[in-house]
Amino acid sequence: MAKEQVEINGIHFEVDMSTAKRIDTFKVGDSVKVLNKDYSDTHIQDGTIIGFYNFKELPTIQVAVFEKGFTTADIKIININKDTKDQQILPSTPDSLDLDKDSVVEAMDNSITEKQHGLDSLRNKRDWFIKYYGKYFEKAEVTEHD
Known part of the structure; x- marks a missing residue:
């Protein structure tokens, strides 16, 4: 048996390390x-x-x-x-x-900026679609009725 002397809170114990649990x-x-x-x-x-x-x-x-x-x-x-x-x-x-707090915050700020640019781009595409989608069908309706 592998017994070992350990000190816990100032008290010495002899512990059988083969059966000891952490x-x-x-x-x-x-x-x-x-x-x-x-x-x-x-x-x-x-x-x-x-x-x-x-x-x-x-x-x-x-x-x-x-x-x-x-x-x-x-x-x-x-x-x-x-x-x-x-x-x-x-x-x-x-x-x-x-971890370095400043570098983690900087990396998260960079990610926020990148995602904000992506969000702005998607909003611009949506606005363009809304603005021009109706004009496409207006032209189609005019040519069908002529």
Whole structure:
């Protein structure tokens, strides 16, 4: 048996490491590391616990995961419960977050600007369609009645 001396809150224990279980305690707002196991990739992301839902059949922890690319940033909500197979969480500390607030905000602002340009373009196309769609049929009606 592999016994090991551990200190917990100033008290020394001898623990059989082959049968020891780790118990993590979480609360809303805690920083976590999320292990994502995709089909071809395994990667670790930073996250924050945003809720606990004590469903009778499937108690669930909800985590906001921060996805930061070179020029993009997003927040994805994931649910962790006994049926979750592709994600695991571990406690983390806020200072171990691999995120820079200013660069995330800048990436989100860039995304907002890009989507605003797309929205403006779509509105212009819609307005053009409304303005000229009726004129097309007005000409068609005039030539049919002549």
